[in-house]
Amino acid sequence: MTEKPIIYVLDTNILLHEPFAFLSFDEHDVVVPMTVLEELDSIKDRAKDVSRDARVAIRALEDTLKDASPEQVLAGVPLPNTNEEHTQPGRLSIFNDFGLKQKKGALSHNDNDNRIINTALYLQEHNPDKRVVLVTKDINMRLKGKGAGVAYVEDYRSDQLVDDIKFLTKGYHKFEGDFWQNIKECESETTGRYTQHLLDKDILPSAFLNEYLVDDEKTFAGKIVGIEDEKMLVQDLGYERLMGRSAWGIHPKNIYQGMAFDALLDPDIDLVILTGPAGCGKTLLALASALENVVERGLYEKIIVTRSTPDIAESIGFLPGTEEEKMAPWLAAITDSLEVLHKQDESMHGSMNYIMEKANIQFKSVNFMRGRSLQNAVVILDECQNLTAAQLKTIITRCGEGTKMICSGNLAQIDSNYLTALTSGLTYIVERFKDYPGSATVNLNGVVRSSLASFAEENL
Structure with a gap:
């Protein structure tokens, strides 16, 4: 029995979330109601980031x-065939929902959501041989659609790489007890100060490059540096040696920070992703390692700090000054961390000003990153849980030769109305880059800011 052809009716928020979403439905038909075009038109002139997505969606259509x-x-116009397996591409059409007659018992035409739902109901009634699906990210609209009689209502999840945030890659694997009790066969080779072990992949079937391995007994710490067939090559880092790593006078307070320092100070790793709760040290470690790499080691020429700028509460309006002065309130976390790094100095502010100039620290807005090419720099992208996958792609693709990017964020602190922990760009890049040889992910498990912050993270 062959599956019924599908007609997907798209809500406006789908095209705002991903402007090219209408190309993602393979060989099926896509219907965009006229109301959606009206909403995109009203949004495109707003002074917010979402207006750019509206304009991109309109141009794509x-x-x-x-x-x-x-x-x-x-x-219906044939869509570009993006999948070679489908010889018959889907079709895109515009539906004039303003021309629908108000039927008895139907939802009122006075509301935009209602008109889109009525479009799905009309198509469902006139296409009994097809499966009509209303696609929206609005939970309330999904409930209204089902209540009005739409048989199939779905969320848009083409960018959702994990079904549950608990399955998100942590960047390390912790073994119970002694690590070597889990090993049956091992070939070891020592070169210089490091030893490498060739182990069976059976102990960790889902292993990926640059994943760290530690145990409960605090006797072993290693990193996977090669995977081939049923074997994996593990570099023995040494638990005490990992805990002995330091940068700019900062020492790790737990093994997770030790793993983070190892990745942050490794010149062969171009992308480091730090995740974890508030107070686990993401920003401080990123800044300390950046200063170490730029000032002490001379591996890079400058530090560029940027982050998204959503309002947590009411907006305070426009800020005066240059781009860096406007970004200063948003990047107070960086200046706070600089103060921590230099609080023991005789003149803290003098030291901070000297280091800002010596390390060439620049505060930049995400809005002005498009089109740039960043060479020989350490780029710290803070609070990137509020960015979409497309926005993160725009920023990461700015990195040129000799640039290291550090992305940090906490999925429990998403301020965007359009994102969840599963659809955040941070979740997306963690999964996309988990097996890339030039990247490493570390989930900084544990709050080290204070007992108050730790209690709040666990109980609020």
Whole structure:
């Protein structure tokens, strides 16, 4: 029995979340109600980040439909075939939901959401041989759609790489007891100060490159540096040696910070992703290692610090000054960390000003990163849980030769109305880069800021 053809009716928030979403439905038909175009038109002129996505969506739709006649637009225009397995591409059409007659018992036409739901109901009634699916990220609209009689209502999850945040890669694996009790066969080779072990992959079937291995007994710490067939090559880092790592006078307070320092100070790792709760040391470790790499080691020429800028509470309006002065309130976490690093100095502010100039620390806005090429720099992207996958791609692709990027964020502190822990760009890059040889992920498990912060993280 062959599956019914599917018609997907898209809500506005789908195209705001991912402007090219209408290309992601393989060989199935996609319907964009006229109300969606109206909403995109009203959003595109707003002074917010979402207006850019609205404009991109409008241009993408226009590129697909520009050569079609009005009759073809209503009937459906073939979509670009992005999957070679599908010889019959889907079709994109615009549906004039403003022309629908108000039926008895139907939802009122006065509300935009209602008109989109009525479109799905109309198509469902007139296409009994097809499965009509309303796709929206609005939970309330999904409930209204089901209540109005739409048989199939779904969220859009093409960018969702994990089904539950608890399955997100932590960047390390912790063995119970003594690590060597789990090993049956091992070939070891010592080169210089480091020893490498060739182990069976059976002990960790889902192993990936640059994943750290530690045990409960605090006797072993290693990192996977190679995977081939059923074997994996583990570099023995040494538990005490890992805990002895330091940068700019900062020493790790737990093994998770030790693993983070190892990745942050490794010149062969171009992307380091730090996740974890508030107060686990993400920003402090990133800044300390950046200063160590730029000032002490001379591996890079400058430090660029940026972050997204959502309002947690009410906006305080426009801020005066240059780009760096406008970004200063948003990047107070960086200046706080600089104060911690230099609080023992005779003149803390003098030291901070000297280091800001010596390390060439620049505060930049995410909004102005497009089109840039960042060379020989350490880029610290703070609070990146509030960025979408597309925004993170824009920033990461700015990195040129000799640049190291540090992305940090806490998935429990998402301030965007359009993102969840599962659809955040931070979750996306953790999964996408988990087996890339030039990246490492470390989940900094444990709050070290204070007992108050630790209690709040666990109980609020």
